[in-house]
Amino acid sequence: MSLESRWDRRLDDLRSAFDRSFGEPFEAPSAAPAERVLLLVVAGANYAVRLTECAGVTRAPAVHRLPSTEPAFAGVAVVKGTLVPVYRLATLLRVDPLDAPAPAARVRDASAMEGQWLLMTRGSDRIGLLVDGIDGPEPALLDEPSAEIVQAGGVTCRLLRMDRVLEDLHRLLEPASPLGEAR
Amino acid sequence: MIKDWTFGRKVGLALATMVVLTLAVAAIGILALRSVVERKDAVINVRAHNALLAERLSGLAHRQRGAVRDYLLYGDESFAVEVRTAEQQLDATLGELERSVITPEGLSLVRELRRIIEEYRGVTNRVLTDRGAGSADASGLANRELTPRRVALESSLRSFIEREQTLLEEGRADASRAADRAISGQFGVSALAIVVATVGALLLTRSVTTQVGAAVHSVQSSSAELQAAAHQQASSAKEQATAMAEITTTITELLATSRQIADSAQRVARIAEETAASARSGEETVGAASESVVAIRKQVDGIVTHMLDLGRQSQEIGGILEIINELADQTNILSVNAAIEAAGAGDAGRRFSVVAEEIRRLADRVAGSTKEIRGLIQEVRTAVNTTVMTTEATAKSTDAGVQQFAEVSTALRRIAGLVRATTDASREIELSTKQQASAVEQVNTGVADVAQGAKETEIAASQMLETVSQLSTLSRSLSTLIQSERLI
Numbered sequence: 043m044s045l046e047s048r049w050d051r052r053l054d055d056l057r058s059a060f061d062r063s064f065g066e067p068f069e070a071p072s073a074a075p076a077e078r079v080l081l082l083v084v085a086g087a088n089y090a091v092r093l094t095e096c097a098g099v100t101r102a103p104a105v106h107r108l109p110s111t112e113p114a115f116a117g118v119a120v121v122k123g124t125l126v127p128v129y130r131l132a133t134l135l136r137v138d139p140l141d142a143p144a145p146a147a148r149v150r151d152a153s154a155m156e157g158q159w160l161l162m163t164r165g166s167d168r169i170g171l172l173v174d175g176i177d178g179p180e181p182a183l184l185d186e187p188s189a190e191i192v193q194a195g196g197v198t199c200r201l202l203r204m205d206r207v208l209e210d211l212h213r214l215l216e217p218a219s220p221l222g223e224a225r
Numbered sequence: 226m227i228k229d230w231t232f233g234r235k236v237g238l239a240l241a242t243m244v245v246l247t248l249a250v251a252a253i254g255i256l257a258l259r260s261v262v263e264r265k266d267a268v269i270n271v272r273a274h275n276a277l278l279a280e281r282l283s284g285l286a287h288r289q290r291g292a293v294r295d296y297l298l299y300g301d302e303s304f305a306v307e308v309r310t311a312e313q314q315l316d317a318t319l320g321e322l323e324r325s326v327i328t329p330e331g332l333s334l335v336r337e338l339r340r341i342i343e344e345y346r347g348v349t350n351r352v353l354t355d356r357g358a359g360s361a362d363a364s365g366l367a368n369r370e371l372t373p374r375r376v377a378l379e380s381s382l383r384s385f386i387e388r389e390q391t392l393l394e395e396g397r398a399d400a401s402r403a404a405d406r407a408i409s410g411q412f413g414v415s416a417l418a419i420v421v422a423t424v425g426a427l428l429l430t431r432s433v434t435t436q437v438g439a440a441v442h443s444v445q446s447s448s449a450e451l452q453a454a455a456h457q458q459a460s461s462a463k464e465q466a467t468a469m470a471e472i473t474t475t476i477t478e479l480l481a482t483s484r485q486i487a488d489s490a491q492r493v494a495r496i497a498e499e500t501a502a503s504a505r506s507g508e509e510t511v512g513a514a515s516e517s518v519v520a521i522r523k524q525v526d527g528i529v530t531h532m533l534d535l536g537r538q539s540q541e542i543g544g545i546l547e548i549i550n551e552l553a554d555q556t557n558i559l560s561v562n563a564a565i566e567a568a569g570a571g572d573a574g575r576r577f578s579v580v581a582e583e584i585r586r587l588a589d590r591v592a593g594s595t596k597e598i599r600g601l602i603q604e605v606r607t608a609v610n611t612t613v614m615t616t617e618a619t620a621k622s623t624d625a626g627v628q629q630f631a632e633v634s635t636a637l638r639r640i641a642g643l644v645r646a647t648t649d650a651s652r653e654i655e656l657s658t659k660q661q662a663s664a665v666e667q668v669n670t671g672v673a674d675v676a677q678g679a680k681e682t683e684i685a686a687s688q689m690l691e692t693v694s695q696l697s698t699l700s701r702s703l704s705t706l707i708q709s710e711r712l713i
Contacts, residue, residue, distance in 0.1 A: 048601070049601055049605070052594075052597065052598070052601065053598075056590075056594045059590065060587070060590075060591075063583070063587055078564065078568060078578070080561065080565075092568075093564055093565050093567075093568035093569075094568045094569060096565045096568075097565065097569075098561075098562045098565055098566075099558060099561050099562060099565070100558065100562075101558070164569065176561065178561070179561060179564045179565075179568075179582075179585075
């Protein structure tokens with residue numbers, strides 16, 4: 043098959059799929075969906091976080107460095123008009139990038155959004171966490187509420203609990219932390 | 226120096242010496258003979274003639290005296306005439322005698338005779354006149370005057386005759402002595418010639434024997450060398466004859482080869498002409514192909530231009546795809562955030578989460594499609610680049626092809642020229658080879674003649690060998706003869 047014919051056929055497929063997606067009737071979910079998680083890539087490792095624990099994601103904005111003794115603190119950035127502190131999630135999780143497995147085994151090809159991403163946490167204290175990649179959201183089967191390992195998007199990953207991450211962060215920042223100072 | 230003379234010079238010298246001696250002997254003999262003859266002639270011509278004239282004078286005087294006596298007796302006039310005639314003869318004889326006598330003494334005697342005769346004539350004339358006049362004293366006058374003068378005349382004539390006889394005897398004796406001296410001189414010179422001839426013959430014999438002996442030795446050694454040379458020449462002639470036979474065979478083969486070369490050269494010329502025609506046809510074909518390649522080159526330039534345009538358009542498509550991809554990315558982010566918001570909304574956001582999920586899927590699909598399109602565009606760009614490079618390579622190859630076509634055309638023209646030169650050279654080779662074949666035939670004929678000459682040389686060498694053997698035998702015989710001569 044020639045390149046031209048292959049190209050034309052592919053374009054036709056895309057065009058028809060796009061048009062068909064708008065023409066298909068909306069089907070409401072019949073049953074309660076499973077827990078939906080957002081897949082994260084941190085220092086080459088896959089993690090999952092509940093959507094309910096996230097406030098949003100965005101491309102990593104420009105981070106302005108500030109003097110600090112905390113290595114996880116990257117600086118501050120403006121997200122949607124709000125000044126938020128930015129931390130490196132890998133440092134917080136104490137994950138060494140050198141111990142990470144090969145990237146081909148941890149990132150899906152089709153929907154993975156590579157590069158520096160900023161994950162906004164939900165809650166009163168909005169902070170941004172720098173991650174290497176984001177995928178999903180994907181439904182995840184959680185046998186128990188306290189389960190730490192989940193299967194989502196065809197990969198096995200560790201489930202992060204944002205409240206614990208924030209607690210650990212609060213402990214690190216006490217008593218003189220930029221977050222405390224911000225409070 | 227004489228030792229170095231040749232045999233001929235020495236014989237010539239001896240012969241010259243003998244000739245000189247013979248000439249000397251002959252000259253001496255001739256001189257002696259001439260001396261004797263001169264003396265004899267002087268005796269005969271002068272003395273005897275003078276004596277004869279004196280005797281004639283005496284006779285004429287007797288005749289005159291008798292005529293006078295007869296005239297006195299008879300008085301006949303005829304006797305007077307006879308007297309006159311006798312007187313005239315006396316005068317003539319006396320004149321002849323005067324011219325013949327050369328000595329002073331003889332001349333004195335002749336003058337005395339003339340004086341007496343003149344006186345006798347005067348008395349006679351008077352006697353005759355008296356007798357003619359009839360005088361009786363004529364007889365007495367005659368007795369008185371004529372008798373004393375007659376006695377004086379006879380006395381003078383006798384004296385003259387005696388003197389001439391004496392001179393005649395002396396001349397004869399002188400001639401005899403001259404002849405004796407000539408005989409003695411002739412004998413001496415002949416003896417000297419014999420001695421010189423004997424010595425010269427001995428010297429010549431010795432010299433010739435020495436030289437001939439050396440020459441005979443040289444002839445013997447030369448005969449030996451010549452015999453060896455004749456043997457060698459005979460063997461060489463045989464070898465030469467054999468070699469000539471081989472050369473004849475080789476030349477025959479060479480002749481056949483030359484003819485084959487001539488035929489081959491003729492075929493080469495014919496093939497070269499066909500090759501020249503093919504080269505001209507090839508040149509025309511190459512010219513047409515070169516024009517086609519130039520057209521292809523222009524088309525390739527057009528392809529390159531189109532490919533570059535396609536590359537630029539694909540880049541533009543890539544830029545649009547980046548925008549689409551960015552939109553899909555933003556849509557995806559938006560869908561994620563929408564899902565997050567829906568999750569935060571609880572049950573109220575469940576339907577919204579479904580929409581967000583559809584949007585995310587759509588964004589994912591768009592992203593996948595854009596990625597695929599990007600890959601396709603990359604493939605297109607790669608293909609374009611490959612095509613451009615291939616086309617440029619094709620253009621370069623086309624340029625090289627054009628250049629090569631030009632070179633091929635030039636080469637074909639050169640080939641055509643070389644083929645023409647080859648044709649000419651082949652024809653020259655054919656002609657030269659035919660001439661060579663003709664020359665080889667002539668050489669073959671010449672070699673056959675040389676072979677015949679070698680055979681004749683062989684025969685001549687054999688004959689020379691035989692001759693040398695005979696010469697050797699002859700030189701030995703001559704050597705033996707010379708040794709015998711030395712012993713003698």
